[in-house]
Amino acid sequence: TRKMDKSTILQKSIDFLCKHNEISAQSESSEIRQDWKPPFLSNEEFTQLMLEALDGFFIAIMTDGNIIYVSESVTSLLEHLPSDLQDQNLLNFLPLNEHSEVYKALSKHPSDPESLGPEYLKTKNQLEFCCHVLRGTIDPKEPAVYERVKFIGNFKSLNDVPNTTRNGLAGVLQRSLQPAFDDLVCFVATVRLAKPQFIKEMCTVAEPNEEFTSRHSLEWKFLFLDHRAPPIIGYLPFEVLGTSGYDYYHVDDLGTLAKCHEHLMQYGKGKSCYYRFLTKGQQWIWLQTRHYITYHQWNSRPEFIVCTHTVVSYAEVRAEQRRELGIIEEPPPEVTVDKQSQDSGSDSQLNTVSSLKEALERFDRSHTPSSTSLSSHKTSSQLSDNTCTSTASKLHMDMATPPHQSHVASTIEMTSQRRSSISSQSMSSQTTGHSVTPVHPVIQQHQQQEPVLEFSAQVNAMQHLKDQLEQRTRMIQANIQRQQDELRAIQDQLHRVQ
Template sequence: MDHCKSETCQCGISSAASLNHSEIERRRRNKMTQYITELSDMVPTCSALARKPDKLTILRMAVSHMKSMRGTGNTSTDGAYKPSFLTEQELKHLILEAADGFLFVVAAETGRVIYVSDSVTPVLNHPQSEWFGSTLYEQVHPDDVDKLREQLSTSENSMTGRILDLKTGTVKKEGQQSSMRMCMGSRRSFICRMRCGSAPLDHISLNRLSNMRKRYRNGLGPSKEGEAQYSVVHCTGYIKAWPPAGMTIPEEDTEAGQGGKYCLVAIGRLQVTSSPVSMDMNGLSVPTEFLSRHNSDGVITFVDPRCINVIGYQPQDLLGKDILEFCHPEDQSHLRESFQQVVKLKGQVLSVMYRFRMKNREWMLIRTSSFTFQNPYSDEIEYIICTNTNVNGWKSSPNQLLFPNLTLHLSL
């Protein structure tokens, strides 16, 4: 009797141990599946696939991705490439000089400026010292604060949608990603208006600022007296862990709001805008072109003041009106087609010539070169930018019937 009880007890213990072992194995497999899924989300080549890859494929792609990030040859132990004949300071200077930009680091939680390179002076005419101790929210236009706050956010929900792959230039849909991917190494690319300063510039910095303004046509026109002047800046960078591993933050910096978990490391560069610089509008020569901005339907949302000398209209006479209202009836189909095509071309330049009705009711031959501006984060077209040029000063009366053939010119 006792022997049977003993056997029954042993069987029970064995069964319980077996069940316990199975439960441990099940949990281990679930954990492994969870980690593999997170790894798949972190590797761009995996997340871009239409079908979910198997575990072996995920591991193989993860290894390839880490190798590509680390690079091959001429790399130091931390994976950063630097030619032996350049110091770190010289390399940083060359990179920023080539980019016509400035490097800045801000705390993600507070927006507090942790670092800014001295090249901010020739770009925004700000002394480096003015950025230190301030927040990035103070440096951008008030209307862009919400956009900036969204870009500095490290929460998963705020960034679900589409992401810009800066390596391939494509925008991909992004589903529920792990918080690790959203926070550490997460890419950021956005455009905002940053306040320009009035710092006295040396001769070299002044020449560089002048050249950049000419190249990028970036100024937003002359500001009213007492108002801040802004320039449009394209910021690209990454959200990184802060402070870096092995680095400690002084107590006073922690109290100043620089002790958060993450920071934005980015380069700011002047961005092409649809507005002329002030020197364009103050020049002595009579302008033969003006810039305009339209929505996707062709309605004018902005026009620069040079239109007064070119077509005779005040800017307020054109705002809110369809460009087709000023186009010759015989040319409207061509102009309408050009606006439809430029939306499809996404950033490429399309040119068309047509007759434009001036303020004095005469017709002027205008060449309009247009391209779309796309939000780099959402891939949505925000507006169409047009450069409208008086072709050789050609004018005609409404009764003149002769007109050259219209052609569409595509700049690839």
């Protein structure tokens, strides 16, 4: 790499400092400066803590009631996933007697961003109203249950939002809604529950598939908790040791968990259902456990149970429960585009399909005689299966004529046959081409080169497979010889003991 001169280094340093100052100014303009915000917390962390403390969530609604954004905290409060509410109308989740009131409250404000002047922002921008919102359920056929909530927010336009916030909001909005949102006004509000929830589900998982291990006695008391558990469940090891695991389970999950534990005691290992575990912060977190029983080394008695707990999201739990009920979830709505882009997309799609068909036809023509490759794949699979068999079956194999050598011999024989057939086919095709009709020299040359390329590619593939088979045969023979030597040594020791 070429070393930069002093002027280039100075110019890059100036550009970096200007960019850094610009970003710092934008972040400081949107920073909360009130005394009640701790300085060591960022805006995002402070907002999340406030939402958890107030039992609320964020929502962005257009003036016609269309929901364009919902924060993830709605799941723990109303049991709705954000995807269930986005691109839906708010009136669909309200009782019929509240439709007109809420619609009037949203639509009486201007939908033109230019009409939101300074005087309007100071006097009539804020809006507060109370209503009942439908709670989510696993089975849509269950009776509707509504939760009383309070909306507190302001009407905003994306033109007045700082660039940093604009970029983040554009990332969460659907692509079909972004052009419309640039030209319209939306209502950004905080939704709070009228009746607080002291214990709620922690449905949002920061890192999915997080797991930790624990050991339990046969009475299901904690004996061990590894270091990965405190960041997930909040408890330190000494806080749970000696306590029963059933003390932390949800009452609705006790029956299914008891059946899983009976299955574990009967078969020695198993996998639990999805269940809720109470964390130290008084939140329900969804877990799934794989467990097995370990036995004493000398008397073979059950000693303790080893559990591996995996964190799962509420979306996975709901999908599994709906599958058990036989409910098929509807796919997400398709994004609407204009006719011109749709026509161009369909044309490009047809071109792509046609090109794929041509490629597949060429692939089929070049790989039609694949009996040798299929037999070699079967041979390799048989070799891998033979390596996974027990020691006793390996000891009884005949060392003189191992089956893998026969597979290699058959593969080599089929390869030679294939070579002769390909050469005969190429010669016959060339003779027929000269005798029937005159062919263009370029096409004739292309037709003559195709069998040669196919032949060389197949020869290289067969040679590679042959080398792999021979290498695996040598490894298996060495493994069998080593195990036979170990068996002889064990037999000698048994004779000495007797």
